[in-house]
Amino acid sequence: MSMKPVFERTKGLTEAATHYCPGCTHGMIHRLVGEVLDEMNILEDTIGVASVGCSVLAYEYFNVDMVQAAHGRAPAVATGIKRVEPTKFVFTYQGDGDLASIGIAEAIHAAARGENITVIFANNCIYGMTGGQMAPTSLIGQKTATTPFGRDAKVQGSPIRISEMLATLEGATYIERVSAHDVMHLQKAKKAIRKAFEVQKTGGGFSLIEVLSTCPTGWGIDANEALEWIKSDMIPVYPLGVFKDSTKEMK
Amino acid sequence: MSKILMKGNEVIAEAAVKAGCKYFFGYPITPQSELVAYMARRLPEVGGLFLQAESEVAAVNMVYGAAATGKRVMTSSSSPGFSLKQEGISFLVGSELPAFLVNVMRGGPGLGNIMPAQSDYFQITKGGGHGDYFCPVYAPASLQEIVDLTQVAFDTADKYRTPVIMAADGMLGQMMEPVEFFETEAPELPEKTWAATGERGDGGPKVVNSLHLDAGSLYQHNKHLNEKMETMRENEQRFESQFTEDADFVVVAYGTVSRIAMSAVKEARAKGVKVGMIRPITLWPFPQKPFEETRERAKAYIAVEMSAGQMIEDVRLAVNGHAPVEFYGKNGGIVPTSDEILEKILAVAGGDHK
Incomplete structure (x- = not known):
């Protein structure tokens, strides 16, 4: 009797065991990206850029050529790669501390230039790797290591909505916010990621998929x-x- | 090829193009802005790419990305902007990526001014960013020497998989001189099998990275980097010595001010003072040989700089206690005159030479 596998490891990821905490959704987001790259058959045409934060070791997990970037600089590094290797697929994988705080200038300008790259932006409202500090995306009232009494808009300002902000730029082509909190939303997230890489395939320009992600360790739940x-x-x-x-306008 | 009259910043740019560099990422800053503008016009002619980045920080990281694919790539800046590139330079070293980085130095600290200076010596020769490292630093004294050293710098970068720095000052960047571009034979350089290009062939994915979480692994990586730096220290020293065979006194100067110091040395010679000159062409590795050859005889060395005294520390190390090391320098954008340097030489030499 022959058995048909119903679930197997995607070729888009290496066999390395990830270091993510139990209950963290980074691993699932990695898998979605890996599946998309594999299904599009572009694993050998892709160069990924890892950032700094919990996903700093992403270069060990994606089964593609990877370049590790300095904190926040992934979109600049990706720009350098894409501009000299324009036929390759280039993506960054960044958290909210990396992208929305220290690297916000690089993210905005890569979008404004319409760089033909894809940014996978995992937003979990906190700095995970350094031990649960406030991020620019932390919610009002959210208790973190550096807002022990909760984020106060008068003291620490308000959350930055990256997708909405970048959507105001003419250079940005496709921007969608999805979530990793259940299967239905994961399926939607995968579609969005696929769409972003399809945009890149057609030379469409800058795409960013913001994925709402968990941090049970940092959130203390x-x-x-x-x-x-x-x-x-x-x-x-x-x-x-x-x-x-703006893919419809482009057609 | 005949000589053409060009401005220093443009000479650096054209020399880089001639050295096979097709990619430039930069940000405007005086006094190097002509370099950026030249590249914007020139690189499309050779099928290359010029991109103005949003900051020096972004520019050096774009260089990091392009270098990770194995392409010859460069950026340029001036002192405050070069400070901003230091994080990226540390990453280039850690990930072993070749790149050509130009610092057309101006007066500091802070915003300082836009006049010529050599006040970034410490920053460019002693690492500059975080971590244990040195980068080769080339200090041309003429526009023709810029042409020659740019080719050498790119080749050295590829040979050792390291960023290399060209240290010019605002004077070299802004002055005009006739230069000649020669066709040079390409040296044999190692194949860039490490480059992340997406085409992996038979092997696994390539990773360009400076992170080594395990202490033992980072220790081994640093050991490898340090061995490479020792080899560079051994093989890549460049200098020029003049009138040093019989020298009682030796002036040490590099870049723009070395030309002025040379006039002073010649005038002192005419007055009967046995003075010679050592001109470091690489600031790192700092040339040791001309000091070993002169320090038994020399009664004193005089470091002349457009700074408050930075290279003098390397001169002292190279002289190694054999003779006193004096200093003459001006900074803040003031270029020492040959008369002032002559006066210093005569003062150090003592006796009645006037």
């Missing part, structure tokens, strides 16, 4: 509560949807 927190607390501040799609 368990894995199930963390998935629930995305739904109850994050999505009201970071609504899901397509914020920019």
